[in-house]
Amino acid sequence: MAINKNYKMKFFRKIKQITHLMKQVDFKELGEISEKIDLPKIMKSVGELDDNQLKGLMKMLTEKAKKGQHQLPPIDGDFYDYDLKLNQEQRAIQMKVRSFMETEIEPIANHYWNKAEFPMDIIPKMAELNICGVAYEGYGCPNLPFIMEGIIAEELARVDVSISTFFGVHSGLAMGSIYLCGSEEQKQEWLPKMQKMELIGAFGLTEPNVGSGVAGGMETTCKKVGNEWILNGQKKWIGNATFADVIIIWARDVDDNQAKGFLMRKGNPGYKAEKIENKMALRTVQNALITITDCKIPESDRLQKANSFKDTAKVLRMTRAGVAWQALGCARGAYESALKYTKKREQFGKPIAKFQLIQNHLVEMLANLTAMKAMVYRLSELQDQGLLTDEHASLAKVFCSMRTRDVVSRAREVMGGNGILLEYDVARFVADAEAIYSYEGTKEINTLIVGRAITGYSAFV
Amino acid sequence: MAINKNYKMKFFRKIKQITHLMKQVDFKELGEISEKIDLPKIMKSVGELDDNQLKGLMKMLTEKAKKGQHQLPPIDGDFYDYDLKLNQEQRAIQMKVRSFMETEIEPIANHYWNKAEFPMDIIPKMAELNICGVAYEGYGCPNLPFIMEGIIAEELARVDVSISTFFGVHSGLAMGSIYLCGSEEQKQEWLPKMQKMELIGAFGLTEPNVGSGVAGGMETTCKKVGNEWILNGQKKWIGNATFADVIIIWARDVDDNQAKGFLMRKGNPGYKAEKIENKMALRTVQNALITITDCKIPESDRLQKANSFKDTAKVLRMTRAGVAWQALGCARGAYESALKYTKKREQFGKPIAKFQLIQNHLVEMLANLTAMKAMVYRLSELQDQGLLTDEHASLAKVFCSMRTRDVVSRAREVMGGNGILLEYDVARFVADAEAIYSYEGTKEINTLIVGRAITGYSAFV
């Protein structure tokens, strides 16, 4: 029997529509009312609706949903309603994170940034969000799609890029290294506690002479002597490293010239971490210059599945999408502050939001913001489908970090002089955007990664 | 009985994954082999796979699909694989249109553009594609999602923005006016023939003194006298109007001051269309300056459901997303030509694609291209869900037409002097991008539309 193609198409389209429709519905509420109504019957009825009826129903439900949002501030950087693509559970996590950031972090963000200190006491509260290792399976991790890792990065960065970076280093780079390159034993030892933020991780790859996007050329060395490894070298810019319980250190094995990874435990006598002072960006993040001198690490603390730089690259690929989402969050935070400001600030007797020149800035910001969101959303889709490549992530990094620079710059501009005061909640984003712009590979390095992919030619050297 | 939320989530996620998976599969091929295999059983098996197994299967199928694309040129502007989101039927339409454009239009596009003439004889061939009124229901129209209207606009513009404009005027604006504002009788008379391109339409809204994005202020008037209407005024920039069989004319009723629409039939003695000469862009499109002098139109040729500018606006809203897709197509065509060129052209003894400065241009183009694609894709999703607003469309118009200007400019730049010769297939896009930039509302007008939506203040005047 030949398959009726049209029927199948229609069937799948309907499934898609119902799926979409269901996402709008408040499942918790549904659960509550499900004892009163016959849900399966309703589902069946919905299945029998034609396309127009479906659209109508959906619109009705959406408008209901929108009305329900009345209590939200009308300042909203999600212009193309990507929130509607999240299901109920995902939306709940998003809202929980947003609420934490607005309640716990926003009031203290400028203070800590200005003093260049990290608010250690927020860690337990953050742990309660249960968002570490969100896309990993097992070891207490939620095992949600990567899209949620992105959403979380956006929400964190929307209020404080430093906190988002702290989190990305711990949950993405440090936990990710163990998740992808650790033995089962190592995973069991570290991941559950790190997931609960009882232990905090750091990730040591970048070096004083070797930028973060530059594969190869590592100057930190390791050498096996008996059942121990001896490490020597320096690492620079290592976030969280002044207080982390474990620092993943990458080093080049002098014997086989391959990259290897190590679980450097806090307090190892051969390890010294000096805080990098006088940063103009991400001042809350505690970056360290690490000096490793004849440092001994047992073989049992070597990441057992990290045998070459390819394994390091796996970690970076898994986390790089997050940086693009962070850029989005940074831009969104700045945009929303600026929009709020322009509605309140008056000149010549009216809110400056009424001036064409101001609206032009706001709309350029929003256009970039919306394009970024569309792009990173697709990026995470590709990741969730197992299709993500390095060059996909690099392109998003290039685009979003450039556009974010433009957005924060306009956000500051519409504030005039007030834009340089931290209290108006844009200045910090302006500064932090510079860090985003350069970390996990500068624009130049990421450009050449994509360039190689599309031309077939490497132009690095 | 309480509903098990987790189960439901998992169920919907799986449906989504299977749906996605099925889209990768060649259904025609499946149809053919379905007699040999037990498809339902396979489907069942697939349904029992766990997430990782599903991912693995999907990756395998995708790679198979990619291999199958080997015969396509490796020059491809779809870097984030949006093609994978189309189903089999949609993908087939896309390929059919692409093939038509590359075979029939590409060889003649520069010639007609240079001579500022329209290739009338391509109309019957184009009709065979069956793509007119693609998203309308009935009257011979395919009734596909709006996303396909976008895909088609992209494919047309990727080779020739003029052809895409000709098509957009006919299928979107002219047919759309009748579809949305015509009586059932009017629809029956016009749409089936227009769908087959036996009759060609035009759309007369813009005037010498009133730009296309400016609602209100129309100077063309209509007045009812007996069962006839008398029209007077001028329309400028009206595409297709030198040869169209029917021109939708919008006019202000001097009695109630409301906008009304008319089916102006070719040959009406009160109607004169003069071709606008000496354009630097979209030279293939035949724009006219229309002069209407005491022109009589029977009430039966008045669009029966167009009673105010709000009805005109409905037409514009439905078609405006298409302009953003056109911008994308224009940028993509220029990018692909440029990429091809840089791989062939040598300087200093190597392909210029090897130079960092050239790769930087290519990657900036690709980043913009990919962001545009992501944005318009979401735009059409919103449209298909009945959620599209004017400001959604305006934002995409602003973003895409700006980014396209940037892309075509870089495409020309990497070609050096050759970039100004039509034969290298970039110069035409550079010029045409200027037209896209301004039509259906300038950047300024669309900016103020979005600005009003986000600030709550109108800054037009």
Add this chain to the structure above:
Amino acid sequence: MAINKNYKMKFFRKIKQITHLMKQVDFKELGEISEKIDLPKIMKSVGELDDNQLKGLMKMLTEKAKKGQHQLPPIDGDFYDYDLKLNQEQRAIQMKVRSFMETEIEPIANHYWNKAEFPMDIIPKMAELNICGVAYEGYGCPNLPFIMEGIIAEELARVDVSISTFFGVHSGLAMGSIYLCGSEEQKQEWLPKMQKMELIGAFGLTEPNVGSGVAGGMETTCKKVGNEWILNGQKKWIGNATFADVIIIWARDVDDNQAKGFLMRKGNPGYKAEKIENKMALRTVQNALITITDCKIPESDRLQKANSFKDTAKVLRMTRAGVAWQALGCARGAYESALKYTKKREQFGKPIAKFQLIQNHLVEMLANLTAMKAMVYRLSELQDQGLLTDEHASLAKVFCSMRTRDVVSRAREVMGGNGILLEYDVARFVADAEAIYSYEGTKEINTLIVGRAITGYSAFV
């Protein structure tokens, strides 16, 4: 006796002030009234004025001068009054050229551009301006400072970049080659007639495979056989070459591998020039693809002082500043058209020049225009002082051609759709700016020339 430094400073400052002052004065008028007044006495009195008195006098005279300009249109791209730096004679030449361009060229510029033909009959009228070889000494040339070469290029390009290019090829490149590299005999034969435009020149350096900014790698060869040279090869983009009386052809000597220059006379049987068709820019300029096949040229027609590429480079250095001035002229023409338009065109019941978004475009244009003027003025000063280097010229080329692109793009934008019609006198500049952007070295090549100068490292390959 020690020199009194303060005195000297004061003396030179006063000289400078008087010099400046005198430039404001109408010398012709002065000449006429000089029989009635005692000029030397006045001069003496002026010399005795103190600084404040001098300033007052100057301001008075300047205001008088400004009043005298009342009949000029208030549309003026010279915002920082550089015209005041010209002396009376220079100012007269400037005005003569401007008048010629506005009277003779403006009315026909769009027509010829659109038809891609050159208006041969304007050559005799242009000859009357006596501006060929303006900075050369002898052979009938005016021997004025290089600043005047710049001013002339600006004035020509302000109305028609094609005419300016035609002129630059003839007067700068062709005459310049003979002036710098020809023997006295060759100069005597060609320069006086070329200065009077009785003979027209072209300059053949660029080749199909070798861009204009790329030194070395020439594929056209010459070989001496007896007292003749045999030339073979192709040249591309050669302006004026379809009708020129003499074409300077540069070729690589197969024996010593050095560049040599030849006076190719019209009608040489081994020489074929095919017009390059289908350009989107500088359509009035007749560029040719030249094919040279076993072409014989006597030793007497070899440029006697051109012995290596360094000599070719001398010609290019002398003329390159002119391209930057051309870019300025192009931008100025577009700006002035746009400003005029915005004062006339109304939307929402008022001139669009009243809108903030339009003023923003105008001011960005003017800022760029003024910066360009300031930069090229200094460039020519350096040239007049014998201090001009290749990298000075390259930097101006990079800056001005980039900024011009921005200016013409905004000029088109403020015109909305009308901006793509040639008749509004901006579209042509938009297209021509693309040619300026790439000729005499692309942005990339000129960037690398400057880059090498400031870093000490060559990054060409």
Add this chain to the structure above:
Amino acid sequence: MAINKNYKMKFFRKIKQITHLMKQVDFKELGEISEKIDLPKIMKSVGELDDNQLKGLMKMLTEKAKKGQHQLPPIDGDFYDYDLKLNQEQRAIQMKVRSFMETEIEPIANHYWNKAEFPMDIIPKMAELNICGVAYEGYGCPNLPFIMEGIIAEELARVDVSISTFFGVHSGLAMGSIYLCGSEEQKQEWLPKMQKMELIGAFGLTEPNVGSGVAGGMETTCKKVGNEWILNGQKKWIGNATFADVIIIWARDVDDNQAKGFLMRKGNPGYKAEKIENKMALRTVQNALITITDCKIPESDRLQKANSFKDTAKVLRMTRAGVAWQALGCARGAYESALKYTKKREQFGKPIAKFQLIQNHLVEMLANLTAMKAMVYRLSELQDQGLLTDEHASLAKVFCSMRTRDVVSRAREVMGGNGILLEYDVARFVADAEAIYSYEGTKEINTLIVGRAITGYSAFV
């Protein structure tokens, strides 16, 4: 007797050339050797040289001068040799200021910026430079051309924009107010001591609700009661105001509604200045929020010649050019640091200055830098000739502050992550550029000032 025009032209040209020539010469050295040689005779001989001989001599002398600069670092932002336009005395002042900044300020600039404190002990050293009120006449001021005010602003900002701002407020705004609007008695009391920096001034115009570029609308009031004035209101952003000896306070007279200016003496009980904390830019500058409550000031401390906002505007016009010069200095400092860095920093085994992408950044910086210099140089020329208008200054402010943003952003970019550390001497400029961008009128306000001048229409409201 008719005057021979040609002769006169030639004469003035020669004077100009000699003048120029003399500026190249080291006058001090000349003074020393003048006893050995017969200078007048040499001068006479020079006068008899023809143009070519003069050029040759000049080139020789210039090259000699360049050789003499060998000990200077090859990192130099003065690509078009504007230094050559300064005379010996001016050049000496420039070098003295540069030396002070590099020796005294550079070593401490980041430290004070980071701590947001002002280095009070540099004031006496700075006083020794004798650069306060450089363009004023009398009261101990040097009475040099305004061009020197610009040069000084550039040199200060090139090392530390905060110091340059401190100086601009004191010497330009505060002293300038007294110089232009004070009575002779007031000038005698304040200017000599301020010139020696024994007393420091501040300038209170901007208010919490009224931006610095906004004329009118002042909310601070004054009212005359007997021989005293009562002031009430707030001033924001007032630089130096936490420690200044005198603060010029502008207020609106409630009786005649005109702006009046007052000499607010330190310690006045009705005056309170609170330091503005948590700035991200110009952190070294001590800006204050000033609260004035029933503050009494005697009539003798009212600026006697300030009778309306026009008088305030005079002060602003005189100083505004300085902000554009400051922007230039800021950009230059960042460029020179970046250039130095790229020559030292290696990646992939070679200095990054060798990479095309890096050279592209450097050259774009240099192009902008050179254009800015050309523009502000002309601006100060206009000022010295008494031709400066508000719109001239506004245009330079707009252009330079925009371009500076671009330059510092690229400077940071070429440094990768290191660019966010203060110690690499770019991060501070990045932040400070934001303050420059907004003070003395935002880009928007200055744009509308120029826009009004060129269109004839005000678009402020």
